[in-house]
Amino acid sequence: MTTHTIRRVSAARRLKDRLVQTLVYLAFAVAVIPLISVLWLVIKNGLARFDLDFLTHSMRGIGARDVGGGAYHAILGTLEQVLLASLISVPIGLLTAIYLVEYGRGGRLSRAISFFVDVMTGIPSVVAGLFVLAFWVLALGMPFSGFAGALALSILMMPTVVRSTEEMLLLVPNDLREASYALGVPKWRTIVKVVLPTAFTGIVTGVMLAIARVAGETAPLMLTVFFTDSINSDPFSGPQMGLPLYVFDQARRPTDIAIDRAWTGALTLILIVMLLNLVARLIAWWRSPARGR
Amino acid sequence: MSQQIQVSGLDAYYGRHKAIEDISMTIEPNTITAFIGPSGCGKSTFLRTLNRMHEVIPGARVEGKVLLDGEDLYGPGVEPVSVRRMIGMVFQRPNPFPTMSIYENVAAGLRLNGRRSKSEVDGIVETSLKGANLWNEVKDRLGKPGAGLSGGQQQRLCIARAIAVRPEVLLMDEPCSALDPISTLAIEDLMAELKSKFTIIIVTHNMQQAARVSDRTAFFNLAGQGQPGRVIEMDDTSRIFTNPSQKATEDYITGRFG
Numbered sequence A: 001m002t003t004h005t006i007r008r009v010s011a012a013r014r015l016k017d018r019l020v021q022t023l024v025y026l027a028f029a030v031a032v033i034p035l036i037s038v039l040w041l042v043i044k045n046g047l048a049r050f051d052l053d054f055l056t057h058s059m060r061g062i063g064a065r066d067v068g069g070g071a072y073h074a075i076l077g078t079l080e081q082v083l084l085a086s087l088i089s090v091p092i093g094l095l096t097a098i099y100l101v102e103y104g105r106g107g108r109l110s111r112a113i114s115f116f117v118d119v120m121t122g123i124p125s126v127v128a129g130l131f132v133l134a135f136w137v138l139a140l141g142m143p144f145s146g147f148a149g150a151l152a153l154s155i156l157m158m159p160t161v162v163r164s165t166e167e168m169l170l171l172v173p174n175d176l177r178e179a180s181y182a183l184g185v186p187k188w189r190t191i192v193k194v195v196l197p198t199a200f201t202g203i204v205t206g207v208m209l210a211i212a213r214v215a216g217e218t219a220p221l222m223l224t225v226f227f228t229d230s231i232n233s234d235p236f237s238g239p240q241m242g243l244p245l246y247v248f249d250q251a252r253r254p255t256d257i258a259i260d261r262a263w264t265g266a267l268t269l270i271l272i273v274m275l276l277n278l279v280a281r282l283i284a285w286w287r288s289p290a291r292g293r
Numbered sequence B: 001m002s003q004q005i006q007v008s009g010l011d012a013y014y015g016r017h018k019a020i021e022d023i024s025m026t027i028e029p030n031t032i033t034a035f036i037g038p039s040g041c042g043k044s045t046f047l048r049t050l051n052r053m054h055e056v057i058p059g060a061r062v063e064g065k066v067l068l069d070g071e072d073l074y075g076p077g078v079e080p081v082s083v084r085r086m087i088g089m090v091f092q093r094p095n096p097f098p099t100m101s102i103y104e105n106v107a108a109g110l111r112l113n114g115r116r117s118k119s120e121v122d123g124i125v126e127t128s129l130k131g132a133n134l135w136n137e138v139k140d141r142l143g144k145p146g147a148g149l150s151g152g153q154q155q156r157l158c159i160a161r162a163i164a165v166r167p168e169v170l171l172m173d174e175p176c177s178a179l180d181p182i183s184t185l186a187i188e189d190l191m192a193e194l195k196s197k198f199t200i201i202i203v204t205h206n207m208q209q210a211a212r213v214s215d216r217t218a219f220f221n222l223a224g225q226g227q228p229g230r231v232i233e234m235d236d237t238s239r240i241f242t243n244p245s246q247k248a249t250e251d252y253i254t255g256r257f258g
């Protein structure tokens, strides 16, 4: 007959516990070290030129050996391109996700869409750029422009938006949809007034991640917005600049002054993405039910 | 006011699986009808066919007739949405909208169905919350999230939300199964009050509850293993619990099976 007794944790188990704990902490450190060192490097090297001049001036008429110059044209370009890309991909991505979750229900069309979204997720960014170059610029004869860049970026954003939104919509309990239907609310109103608000915070986070991902893309921009050293505030005509391009462009110039500018450009890019994230968090906080308006 | 419900020859399917078969019954206005029966015999399924919520589930369909005051709810051209406005529903688990405040939850059915003036909505919210016996507990925090209430309060909030759209009939699927005895009593009292305005149908596993609140009781059971559910017997509650005509009913309510 076996009897159950209260036993002390054995030494072997305690040792194992310690060991695994150490491993987990180590893994965490390994994951965080590159992140911190990148941030540290960018901040250390970028602060030298992070001044008002940098934020308000373009590179027009400034050679590789000249001091001064800034990234105003690139900041403006990046903001416009990312905004346009979001305007294109967020509505399409949202509607696609809504179709997949609320209407498609695993039917043939929704499975086909799902498949193509997966394929799109795997498209290398340079291919998206090449596609826009071949289709928009070469075949249709459109000029290099911020908009062409936005098209390439939106190709990259769309699958991320669809997938993250889809996941958030799937998290909304079916109970809520049924509660709404039972009040005599039509399906589309249920989606707009109940499902989307419930998933709102998650959707915003997903969109922000998608934006953060494309904001740093370089290759597709090179093929679509081209380069310029001057301010071009019109994204629909003529070459623009973008921050990733600016970093790339300055970093390959042979002087320390230019290299400094590249670091500051990188710092600015990181700051912009962090700022966007902060804004998203504010929106999410402002809309969150727990705040109890 | 409230209207009579007549069901005849109703079958409901989930895909190829027939969940209930050949159900016919008449439910008089301003009464409380209880559905009892073992788990899985199709009480919820039948309840959901009464306000066309059954078809919300993919692959689910219904055959047969449900007449509300003579008009077939499954007739050609009938809008399911309008049926659901006339026949409200309270679910087993309280499900207030998490993004909405208490006020917005009660107003949801009105707001989501079109514009109304603020003062009108205010009035309906107050009467509905009073009708659900919740007003005194929440009147000072109408702007707080509905999900922050206790389970029993949430369920009464859901009842307030359902009666705010002024339905004719109120369907309740085990509304007290997640609640403590005191909240249960509050909801039972509430049902007795609501009876004057609505026709109420309640599914319950609690025999005492059925005996306490209902005027009539229907006993559901499976015709056999893997067979669809049927109504075995429907009668005045007092008769069902004292002198049922079917052996199965007696066995069930005396606890010999199920």
Ligand SMILES: Nc1ncnc2c1ncn2[C@@H]1O[C@H](COP(=O)(O)OP(=O)(O)OP(=O)(O)O)[C@@H](O)[C@H]1O
Binding pocket: B014, B017, B019, B037, B038, B039, B040, B041, B042, B043, B044, B045, B046, B057
């Ligand atoms: N969504 C669904 N899809 C497929 N079959 C279902 C679904 N919901 C219920 N069923 C089946 O229909 C039958 C009746 O289920 P129903 O939920 O109506 O039973 P019930 O009497 O309400 O049971 P309970 O007392 O446990 O709530 C069961 O055999 C069940 O498996």
Ligand SMILES: [Mg+2]
Binding pocket: B043, B044, B045, B173, B203
């Ligand atoms: Mg049930």
